[in-house]
Amino acid sequence: MLGRCVKLRLILGDQLNHLHSWFFQPQDDVVYVMMEVRQETDYVLHHAQKIIAIFAAMRDFARRLRVDGHRVHYLVIDDADNRQSLPDNLDWLLAHYRATAFGWQAPDEYRLDRQLADYAAALPIPSTMDDSEHFYTTRDEAAQIFAGRDSWLMEHFYRRMRVKHGVMVSDTGKPAGGQWNFDHDNRESWPGIPWEPADLRGRHDHSALWQTIQASGAKSFGEPNAANFAWPLNHEEALQQLGRFVEHALPHFGKFQDAMSFKAWRLFHSLLSFAMNVKLLSPQTVVDRVQSAWRDGAVPLASAEGYIRQILGWREYVRGIYWHRMPGYDELNAFGHTTPLPWWFWDGQTRMRCLATAIGQSLEHAHSHHINRLMVIGNFALLAGLSPQELHRWYLGIYIDAFEWVELPNTLGMSQYADGGLLATKPYVSSAAYIDRMSDYCKGCHYDKKARTGDRACPYNALYWDFFDRNRDQLASNQRLGMVYQQLRRMDDGALAALRERAADLRSRLQEL
Structure with missing residues (x-):
C-alpha cells in the first residue's frame, strides 16, 4: 500500500526556495513532486548550460528536501515513467498516490500559469495555488x-x-x-x-x-562546459x-x-x-x-x-x-520587423568584433551582461529590422537567467521598442560611437568605426541613420529624439541617399557581415 496522501504539491524548476512556508515542517501526508520534462527543454531551443543548471539545481533541491524529512517524488528526464509533460505526469502521479488534493506555487511565466490553472480547474479534487513568497511585489x-x-x-x-x-x-x-x-x-x-x-x-x-x-x-546549443560547471x-x-x-x-x-x-x-x-x-x-x-x-x-x-x-x-x-x-505582449511588433536572425547568432562568426564578442561570450558562458545584451546585440537587431519575436526566443534560450517574465519585457520593450514605447521612453540604439566609447571592441575590427558608407564602414553607422529616417512618422515627435531629427534635417540629400543605399545593402546580406 502506498499509504494515505492528502496532497500532492508541484515544485517547478524555478521555485527552489527552501525557505518557503511549505517546507517549515515535514508532513507525512504531503508528497512534493518535481520533474524534468521535454515540455520545458523544448518550448524554445535552450543553451546547454541552462538545461544543466536547472536540472542540477532541482536535483540538489530534492536531495535537500529529503534530508529535511519531506516526501519527494522526482522524475528524471529519462525515467521510464516520465510522460515528458506537466499534465500527463500529474495525471499519473495523482492516480498513483490516490491524491485527495493538489497544490502548486504561482508560476512566473504566463504559459505555465494558464496551463496549471486550466489543469487544476478540471480536477475532481480540491486544488490550491500559493504564492511563491519570493518577490517584493505582487503580480498586480x-x-x-x-x-x-x-x-x-x-x-x-x-x-x-x-x-x-x-x-x-x-x-x-x-x-x-x-x-x-x-x-x-x-x-x-x-x-x-x-x-x-x-x-x-x-x-x-x-x-x-x-x-x-x-x-x-533534448536539443540545445552553446558550450555545455559540463565537466567544469560554475x-x-x-x-x-x-x-x-x-x-x-x-x-x-x-x-x-x-x-x-x-x-x-x-x-x-x-x-x-x-x-x-x-x-x-x-x-x-x-x-x-x-x-x-x-x-x-x-x-x-x-x-x-x-x-x-x-x-x-x-x-x-x-x-x-x-x-x-x-x-x-500578458497575454499578447509577446506578439507586439511596432515597426513590423520580420527579418530572420542571421545564422551567426548561433555561432558568433561575424566580422563585427562587438557582435562576435558579445555573442561568443553568450555561447561560451550562457550569460552576457546587460549592456552587451542591450547596446550591442539588441541594438543591431533593432537597426537591422530583425524579428523581435525571433530575437525574444533567442534571448529566452541562450541566457541562463532568462525566464519569460523578466526576459520578454527587456527584449520586446526595452531592447526592440516593439511595444511602441509602453516600457522605454525611446528606442535604445546607437551608432559605432557609443560602442567605441564604452568598450575596446572597435580596436582591430574589420570595419571602420568612423566611416558611414563604403564596404568597410561600420554597419551600425548607416543602419542607425537609416532606422530613424525610415521611422520618422513614428518617432519624429518623440521629444527625447529631437537632436537626432535635427541632425537628419541638416543632412544634404546626397549624403542621406548614400546612407539609405548602404543600409539597404547591409540589410540584404546580413549573413555575410
Missing part, C-alpha cells in the same frame, strides 16, 4: 501604482519601492546622499585597471547529467557567490556597470541573476547584503544604489509590466 502591484497614468516610469516605481521597504532612505523617507539615482556615475568605460576579480564560483562536474540530457533527445546549485553556494561579489566586485560595479571588453566577459557584474531567478536566493537577501556593505563603508553609495536599482527597481518593475500586458 505595479499596475495599482500606475493606475490612471498614461506612462509607467520606472523611476517613480523605484522611489516608491525604496520608501515602502526602507532601502537606503532616512526615517523621513529621504534618499541616501540626497538623490535617488546615481546613474550618471555609472557610465565609465573600463581602462583595464583594476582587473576584473577572479571567478571564485565553485565548480561541479555534470558530465553524467549532460550525457543523460543528450540521450533524452553556476550555483543551492542556497549556500549562492550566498557564497553573493559574499564574494560584494567584497571583490561591487566596489567597482557602479563606475563600470555599462563598460564592455573582449578581455573580460564578467567585469564587475554579480552573476547572481540565475540564482535569484530560480529562487535559490531572494532579492531581499541580496538587497540587504548590499545595503549593509554600504552602511559599513565597504561599498561606495553609487555602486550600492546602482546595483539595488536593478533588483528593487527594474526587476520588480518589468515583472509588473509582464503580468499587466
Whole structure:
C-alpha cells in the first residue's frame, strides 16, 4: 500500500526556495513532486548550460528536501515513467498516490500559469495555488501604482519601492546622499585597471547529467562546459557567490556597470541573476547584503544604489509590466520587423568584433551582461529590422537567467521598442560611437568605426541613420529624439541617399557581415 496522501504539491524548476512556508515542517501526508520534462527543454531551443543548471539545481533541491524529512517524488528526464509533460505526469502521479488534493506555487511565466490553472480547474479534487513568497511585489502591484497614468516610469516605481521597504532612505523617507539615482556615475568605460576579480564560483562536474540530457533527445546549443560547471546549485553556494561579489566586485560595479571588453566577459557584474531567478536566493537577501556593505563603508553609495536599482527597481518593475500586458505582449511588433536572425547568432562568426564578442561570450558562458545584451546585440537587431519575436526566443534560450517574465519585457520593450514605447521612453540604439566609447571592441575590427558608407564602414553607422529616417512618422515627435531629427534635417540629400543605399545593402546580406 502506498499509504494515505492528502496532497500532492508541484515544485517547478524555478521555485527552489527552501525557505518557503511549505517546507517549515515535514508532513507525512504531503508528497512534493518535481520533474524534468521535454515540455520545458523544448518550448524554445535552450543553451546547454541552462538545461544543466536547472536540472542540477532541482536535483540538489530534492536531495535537500529529503534530508529535511519531506516526501519527494522526482522524475528524471529519462525515467521510464516520465510522460515528458506537466499534465500527463500529474495525471499519473495523482492516480498513483490516490491524491485527495493538489497544490502548486504561482508560476512566473504566463504559459505555465494558464496551463496549471486550466489543469487544476478540471480536477475532481480540491486544488490550491500559493504564492511563491519570493518577490517584493505582487503580480498586480505595479499596475495599482500606475493606475490612471498614461506612462509607467520606472523611476517613480523605484522611489516608491525604496520608501515602502526602507532601502537606503532616512526615517523621513529621504534618499541616501540626497538623490535617488546615481546613474550618471555609472557610465565609465573600463581602462583595464583594476582587473576584473577572479571567478571564485565553485565548480561541479555534470558530465553524467549532460550525457543523460543528450540521450533524452533534448536539443540545445552553446558550450555545455559540463565537466567544469560554475553556476550555483543551492542556497549556500549562492550566498557564497553573493559574499564574494560584494567584497571583490561591487566596489567597482557602479563606475563600470555599462563598460564592455573582449578581455573580460564578467567585469564587475554579480552573476547572481540565475540564482535569484530560480529562487535559490531572494532579492531581499541580496538587497540587504548590499545595503549593509554600504552602511559599513565597504561599498561606495553609487555602486550600492546602482546595483539595488536593478533588483528593487527594474526587476520588480518589468515583472509588473509582464503580468499587466500578458497575454499578447509577446506578439507586439511596432515597426513590423520580420527579418530572420542571421545564422551567426548561433555561432558568433561575424566580422563585427562587438557582435562576435558579445555573442561568443553568450555561447561560451550562457550569460552576457546587460549592456552587451542591450547596446550591442539588441541594438543591431533593432537597426537591422530583425524579428523581435525571433530575437525574444533567442534571448529566452541562450541566457541562463532568462525566464519569460523578466526576459520578454527587456527584449520586446526595452531592447526592440516593439511595444511602441509602453516600457522605454525611446528606442535604445546607437551608432559605432557609443560602442567605441564604452568598450575596446572597435580596436582591430574589420570595419571602420568612423566611416558611414563604403564596404568597410561600420554597419551600425548607416543602419542607425537609416532606422530613424525610415521611422520618422513614428518617432519624429518623440521629444527625447529631437537632436537626432535635427541632425537628419541638416543632412544634404546626397549624403542621406548614400546612407539609405548602404543600409539597404547591409540589410540584404546580413549573413555575410
